[in-house]
Amino acid sequence: MSDRPVLEPGPDHPITITPSEAHIVVKAGGKVVADTRNALSLQEANYPAVPYIPLTDVDQSLLERTETTTYCPYKGDASYYSIPSGGDKAVDAIWVYENPRPAVAEIKDHVAFYPNRVDSIEVTA
Numbered sequence: 001m002s003d004r005p006v007l008e009p010g011p012d013h014p015i016t017i018t019p020s021e022a023h024i025v026v027k028a029g030g031k032v033v034a035d036t037r038n039a040l041s042l043q044e045a046n047y048p049a050v051p052y053i054p055l056t057d058v059d060q061s062l063l064e065r066t067e068t069t070t071y072c073p074y075k076g077d078a079s080y081y082s083i084p085s086g087g088d089k090a091v092d093a094i095w096v097y098e099n100p101r102p103a104v105a106e107i108k109d110h111v112a113f114y115p116n117r118v119d120s121i122e123v124t125a
Contacts, residue, residue, distance in 0.1 A: 008101075009103050013074065014043075015075075017040050017041070020041045023125070026120070028085065029090065033059055033086075033113075039054070042112075053113075054109060062084075063083060064081060065080070066092055074101065075104050075107070077097070078095045078096065079095070079098060080096075081111070082094075083117075086117070086119070089117050094112065
């Protein structure tokens with residue numbers, strides 16, 4: 001574990017986290033999985049911005065934790081959840097950094113969704 005690189009955001013790889021004023025509703029398997037007006041928008045380098053939704057605004061009864069984990073040298077270790085009611089496409093549909101690196105500490109207790117693994121992510125003003 002100590003062999004893994006730990007990198008800090010900077011000019012070559014900026015990461016910004018800002019509150020989102022949007023109303024975000026995520027659906028999978030015909031059910032509302034998340035509904036929030038309290039998301040954070042994480043913009044990392046040149047990647048598209050990703051909404052991170054507070055766990056308190058997610059119907060956690062629809063989630064099933066998986067064994068999948070990934071590592072980001074900027075954000076830390078990610079864990080994953082599937083949405084069984086969403087079918088095969090909803091496997092590992094959600095990721096969370098339970099103990100994010102200090103530079104992105106705001107995303108603790110927030111989850112993000114893969115858009116292609118849920119029915120929809122509706123974003124309105």
